[in-house]
Amino acid sequence: MAASLCAQPLVLLSLQFAAAAAMIAAVMGSNSMPVNMNEQREFDYFALALQWPGTVCRRTRHCCSSNACCRRSNAPTEFTIHGLWPDYNDGTWPACCTRSSFDERKISTLRDGLDSYWPSLSCGSSSTCHGGKGLFWAHEWEKHGTCSHPVIQDEYSYFLTVLNLYLKYNVTQVLNEAGYFPSNTEKYPLGGIVSAIENAFHATPLLVCSKDSVEELRLCFYKDFEPRDCALGSIIQNGMISSKSSCPRYVKLPAYVPPGVGHVEAALSWISDNGIA
Numbered sequence: 001m002a003a004s005l006c007a008q009p010l011v012l013l014s015l016q017f018a019a020a021a022a023m024i025a026a027v028m029g030s031n032s033m034p035v036n037m038n039e040q041r042e043f044d045y046f047a048l049a050l051q052w053p054g055t056v057c058r059r060t061r062h063c064c065s066s067n068a069c070c071r072r073s074n075a076p077t078e079f080t081i082h083g084l085w086p087d088y089n090d091g092t093w094p095a096c097c098t099r100s101s102f103d104e105r106k107i108s109t110l111r112d113g114l115d116s117y118w119p120s121l122s123c124g125s126s127s128t129c130h131g132g133k134g135l136f137w138a139h140e141w142e143k144h145g146t147c148s149h150p151v152i153q154d155e156y157s158y159f160l161t162v163l164n165l166y167l168k169y170n171v172t173q174v175l176n177e178a179g180y181f182p183s184n185t186e187k188y189p190l191g192g193i194v195s196a197i198e199n200a201f202h203a204t205p206l207l208v209c210s211k212d213s214v215e216e217l218r219l220c221f222y223k224d225f226e227p228r229d230c231a232l233g234s235i236i237q238n239g240m241i242s243s244k245s246s247c248p249r250y251v252k253l254p255a256y257v258p259p260g261v262g263h264v265e266a267a268l269s270w271i272s273d274n275g276i277a
């Protein structure tokens with residue numbers, strides 16, 4: 001008797017909660033995401049997105065402690081983690097799948113690895129799912145990580161899984177072994193980079209460029225974390241690189257230049273061009 005009296009308000013409460021969640025979902029889905037949040041189905045595969053600091057750090061205009069591009073001699077010189085993204089085979093993806101907010105305390109034991117391998121490469125804060133702004137990690141967990149269930153169930157597991165994947169699939173090492181090193185002058189054939197990854201991991205990656213410079217390399221995985229081809233983009237068919245890739249046929253892997261150095265060089269060359277020095 002007492003139990004049934006108590007149960008009723010609880011049911012009502014959870015119904016109200018579900019309705020509110022669906023409304024928030026509809027609003028967020030309409031302005032930012034290709035898929036409406038309250039209809040999101042389970043994802044098809046994972047993409048591990050890695051970013052190339054040599055390219056991304058060229059955008060740093062001013063420095064701050066949270067931007068790893070500003071670490072100068074300690075700045076990252078190999079691919080770093082952008083995120084692990086649950087994707088659909090049709091090229092869309094789910095986003096902001098639960099109301100789980102990022103909690104920095106839950107990943108405190110992973111902090112060293114995250115600082116080294118998953119640093120922010122900008123000063124700006126990132127948008128989170130509940131209308132706020134937060135750390136780069138908060139954005140990745142709330143927007144993408146929450147959609148990786150039932151494979152990954154919580155925030156700690158998400159960050160641990162991504163670090164382990166990153167350490168297992170060392171893209172920088174594969175490229176070095178194939179003769180591709182950071183350089184501000186060399187250009188490398190995109191097909192050669194793709195082949196090096198295919199030979200090492202038996203799956204086709206997706207490359208993203210900013211003009212002629214590699215900005216991201218994505219490795220794709222089945223839900224059991226076995227490598228698979230990334231569905232779209234750099235798939236080479238009949239010797240042609242698919243037009244979906246944003247990369248030209250020859251690409252650069254720029255070397256890291258500390259922020260500000262380019263400006264000093266530009267100023268010096270202006271001074272010498274103008275006969276002052």
Ligand SMILES: *[C@@H]1O[C@H](CO)[C@@H](O)[C@H](O)[C@H]1NC(C)=O
Nearest residue numbers: 078117166167170172173176
């Ligand atoms: C990847 O390989 C490179 C070259 O062998 C090595 O210097 C680097 O420490 C490795 N990175 C990670 C995260 O293990």
